[in-house]
Every structure is written in C-alpha cells, then in structure tokens.
Amino acid sequence: KAKEMGRNTYSFFTPEMNSRAQERHTLEVALHKALEKKHFLLHYQPIVDPHTQTVVSTEALVRWNDPEKGLISPEKFIPAAEDTGLIVPMGEWILRQACADAAHWQQEEGLNVGVSVNLSSRQFMRSDIYGLVKDVLKESGLPASKLTLEITESLLVEDENEILKTLRKLRDLGVLLSIDDFGTGYSSLSYLKRFPITTLKIDRSFICDILSDNEDAALTQAILSMAKSMNLKVVAEGVENAGQAEYLKERQCDLIQGFYYSKPLALEDLLLSLKQKKLSA
Numbered sequence: 559k560a561k562e563m564g565r566n567t568y569s570f571f572t573p574e575m576n577s578r579a580q581e582r583h584t585l586e587v588a589l590h591k592a593l594e595k596k597h598f599l600l601h602y603q604p605i606v607d608p609h610t611q612t613v614v615s616t617e618a619l620v621r622w623n624d625p626e627k628g629l630i631s632p633e634k635f636i637p638a639a640e641d642t643g644l645i646v647p648m649g650e651w652i653l654r655q656a657c658a659d660a661a662h663w664q665q666e667e668g669l670n671v672g673v674s675v676n677l678s679s680r681q682f683m684r685s686d687i688y689g690l691v692k693d694v695l696k697e698s699g700l701p702a703s704k705l706t707l708e709i710t711e712s713l714l715v716e717d718e719n720e721i722l723k724t725l726r727k728l729r730d731l732g733v734l735l736s737i738d739d740f741g742t743g744y745s746s747l748s749y750l751k752r753f754p755i756t757t758l759k760i761d762r763s764f765i766c767d768i769l770s771d772n773e774d775a776a777l778t779q780a781i782l783s784m785a786k787s788m789n790l791k792v793v794a795e796g797v798e799n800a801g802q803a804e805y806l807k808e809r810q811c812d813l814i815q816g817f818y819y820s821k822p823l824a825l826e827d828l829l830l831s832l833k834q835k836k837l838s839a
C-alpha cells in the first residue's frame with residue numbers, strides 16, 4: 559500500500575516534468591560556473607540608417623561560450639538567469655563590457671557608432687540600475703547619448719512610480735530608452751505618454767511577412783505614423799531582405815536591424831566590417 563501511495567505521489571510529477579526540473583537545476587549550476595569563469599561574450603549587430611546606408615548603432619547580444627558545447631544562444635539561458643537572479647551580476651558584466659567596447663571603437667577607432675543593451679525587468683527591479691549606468695558611463699568614458707537601454711513593455715506594468723522615477727533619471731543622464739519587441743506586450747499604449755521613451759523597436763514578428771500580410775503591414779504603418787507624431791524613433795527588427803528594407807525605408811522608418819544588413823558579429827568582425835564597408839558615420 560505504501561509503495562502504491564509512493565508511486566502515486568511520485569506520478570504527480572510526470573517523468574517529463576521531473577527531468578525538466580533536473581535540466582533546469584543542471585543549467586543553473588553551469589550558469590554559476592560560467593559566470594565565475596567568464597565564459598560569456600558579446601556579439602554586436604549593426605543598426606543601419608537606410609536613408610544614408612550608415613551604421614549608427616549596434617545591439618549587444620550575449621552568448622555563452624561553453625568549452626564543450628560551443629556558443630549557446632541567450633534564449634537557452636536568459637530565462638534561467640532571470641529566474642535565479644543571476645541576471646543581475648550577468649547584466650552588470652554585459653553593460654560594462656558593451657560600454658567599454660563602444661568607448662573603444664569611438665575613441666580609438668574613430669567610429670561614431672553607439673550601442674544598445676538589453677535590460678531584463680528583474681535587473682531593473684532588483685538592483686540599482688541607475689547607479690550602475692552612471693558608474694559605467696563614467697568608467698568607460700562613453701558619452702551617454704551613445705548608449706541605448708532596451709526594455710520591454712512588461713517592465714512598465716510593474717511598480718509604475720518607481721519605474722518612472724528611474725527612467726526619468728536615466729533620461730536625465732542622456733541615455734536613450736527603447737521599447738524592445740514593441741507590439742507584442744499587453745500593456746495599454748498610454749504608457750508611451752507617461753514614460754520618457756525615445757525609441758520603439760518593432761518586433762520581428764510584424765516585419766517577417768510585411769510584404770505579403772496586409773495586417774502586419776497595416777500594424778507597422780500605424781506604429782510608424784504614431785511614432786512620428788509622438789517624436790519617437792523607430793527601429794525595425796528582423797529585416798531579412800531587400801524588399802522589406804525598401805518597404806520600410808519608403809515609409810520613413812528611421813533605422814533597420816536584421817540579417818539583411820548583418821548578423822550579430824564578434825567584436826573583431828564588427829570592427830572589420832565597419833572599416834571595410836565604411837558603413838558608418
């Protein structure tokens with residue numbers, strides 16, 4: 559009987575759930591180790607002004623370089639890093655590295671190119687993000703106007719007064735604030751009026767079928783015209799071909815990011831590409 563009960567209790571966790579929990583645990587332990595051993599690196603994806611064909615900025619995208627498994631995509635470990643709180647020290651390293659790299663290409667390489675850094679909501683809520691940004695700018699010598707912080711709509715539904723205060727202080731420093739994956743969140747658009755946002759990044763899912771799907775095209779055009787009247791810049795993400803780029807350019811989209819111009823690149827490759835193509839201001 560006891561055995562039966564034991565089995566019943568155990569079977570509450572399906573074998574699948576159990577192995578998933580185990581996998582998560584293994585991942586957490588490995589992430590801890592990787593952070594200690596500095597097994598992370600940043601790739602940079604150019605953000606291009608289609609009207610002048612120049613790279614005006616880049617987005618820093620983290621990768622985990624595991625000695626055995628090679629490069630691991632952030633989609634595989636950012637959620638676990640967020641759940642465990644590891645995103646706080648990891649995010650601090652990312653911001654520091656991105657600003658140091660960007661200060662280097664500005665000052666040593668003479669490239670007038672900015673950098674965009676993704677922030678998780680957890681990082682925002684559980685650490686002094688303002689203090690960190692201020693210190694990192696000072697330390698690196700990167701002009702604040704060359705740093706964009708990418709946040710998501712989900713952050714703006716958290717403690718509104720706290721978030722608003724912090725975003726205002728960040729804007730006062732001179733950093734730019736961008737809404738990543740714009741259009742995929744559930745929050746009311748009225749937040750755009752209240753928060754000191756400078757940029758919208760139209761989510762890749764709208765851009766993907768922009769040439770064939772009338773509804774995606776209509777949504778994109780609505781975002782572009784709203785942004786224009788609210789004085790916000792627009793970046794289109796996930797642009798993969800000339801047709802999409804042309805479409806967006808004709809409709810006055812300010813900036814374009816996607817495989818059509820470039821995949822995310824290791825720092826050395828980014829610098830080579832910027833110098834060779836002279837694709838920067």
Ligand code: C2E
Pocket residue numbers: 603618619620631632633636649652676677678708738739762795796797798815816817818822
């Ligand atoms: P995201 O911030 O929206 O970044 C854009 C993602 O789209 C990147 O994936 C990029 O490689 C990919 N992408 C760019 N152009 C194209 C394209 O033309 N076609 C397609 N199919 N994909 C394109 P990645 O590097 O795998 O990053 C995935 C997500 O992981 C990011 O989405 C972001 O939410 C998160 N992430 C990446 N780096 C960081 C980081 O440093 N901190 C935090 N908190 N999150 C990060």
Ligand code: MG
Pocket residue numbers: 617676708738
């Ligand atoms: Mg992003």
Ligand code: MG
Pocket residue numbers: 738739759761762795
């Ligand atoms: Mg995005």
Ligand code: MG
Pocket residue numbers: 739
């Ligand atoms: Mg995303």
